[in-house]
Amino acid sequence: MSKVERKVRGLVAEDEEMRGAIETVLDNADDGEVKWVDVRDELTSGQWGRLIEKGVLVDGDAGFALADREGIEAGLESADESGGSGGSGSDAETPEETSWSKWDKLAGLVTVGFFVGYAWAPVRSVIAGAVDLVFGPLAEIVPFYVVIMVVALATGLYSTLLRAGIMDMEKMGQYQDRMKEIQQRRKEAKERDDQEALDRIQDEQMEAMGDQLGMFKEQFRPMVWIMFLTIPAFLWMYWVVGYRGSEAHYELGEIVVPIAGQPLAWTDPLLGPIQIWIVWYFLCSMAFTQIIQKSLNIQMSPTST
Structure with missing residues (x-):
């Protein structure tokens, strides 16, 4: 149709x-x-x-x-x-399908290559060494918890800007509006016990299954670029603290965690097997991301049409 x-x-x-x-x-x-x-x-x-x-x-x-x-x-x-019965057709806008450019695809391919760095030391060392040119001087003059805060601020800033710049919130709203409108008409047809309308709506739902793929592509496109920039920063922090028991590349010192009651090393587990530096990074990242979105008045939820 x-x-x-x-x-x-x-x-x-x-x-x-x-x-x-x-x-x-x-x-x-x-x-x-x-x-x-x-x-x-x-x-x-x-x-x-x-x-x-x-x-x-x-x-x-x-x-x-x-x-x-x-x-x-x-x-x-x-x-x-x-027969002119209500709910016979969808009035919701059908969004055009999102297409990825060659640069989006290239960024996705490189991002997959970055994941190899988590398991293969040579790749990790090359990527971390490049990022160290940016954050290394900072790690030598300020405590490591400040370094992590700076990294979290940077990743939160470009993540927010990339999502706002690349993901079309109006199109996401159109996807959601269409699915909600179909569900509402299906509910009304059930209440009327209109089997013919239910059959037509069922066909339309099958046609709208492509919307799910469209929403996924719309959401995942900025994520590719975010991971393209974030994974190297994360690999650098792995490299700094000493991956899987290897020697740390900077003097990190210890950190006092209130719930632990004593100074702990950055590689000590805090939440199950999750190490302290990872927990600290995610806490800082979530906080800075919220602050950035509020400060720049950036809308991160789909716009209803």
């Missing part, structure tokens, strides 16, 4: 008088275009505006063009088959 067909079904289901308005527009469309002056005696301005708002009519050369004549006619036919 095309987007235009679904919108026409939704318009007719919402207001039966829209059927006549759409038929009038089809009858008066000359070479696929229609002007307001040609139909104003038979349509209200509200109906005309509704057709434009929903994308049934789009900008043309001399007036407004039919977005898809076949789709419009199919929408009217499917609305006839449903």
Whole structure:
């Protein structure tokens, strides 16, 4: 089912008088275009505006063009088959599928390579040595807990900016709106015990399964870039504290943890097997991320349409 067909079904289901308005527009469309002056005696301005708002009519050369004549006619036919009952078509916007650029794919490939550094010392040493050029001088002059705070601040800042810049919150909202709208119509059809409507909604749900993949791609795209920058920083901290019992590369000292009651080394476990430096990093990262989002007034939740 095309987007235009679904919108026409939704318009007719919402207001039966829209059927006549759409038929009038089809009858008066000359070479696929229609002007307001040609139909104003038979349509209200509200109906005309509704057709434009929903994308049934789009900008043309001399007036407004039919977005898809076949789709419009199919929408009217499917609305006839449903008997005009409520919930016969989805009125929610169907978002365009997100496509990854070659740079997104390259960043994903390199990120997978970075994961090798957690298990293979040569890769870890190369990556950590490069990052050490940035954070090494800082580690020599301030305590290690301050270094971790700086790393957490940096990762929180670019993570927030990348998510805000790359992920389309409006598109995410469209995905969620469409799924919620389908679920609502399914609930209403069950209450009416309308099996035909349930069958149609079931088909639409199967068609909308692609939305789940679209949402995943939309969410994962900024995550690739975030991991591309964060994994090297994390590998550097592994390298600094001494990975799996190896010698630390800086004098780290000890840290006093209130719940432990005594000074502990940064590699001592705090929450189960999780070492202290990892816990401290995540606490700092979550705190700085919230502060950055509030300070820059960046919206991280999908925008409903």
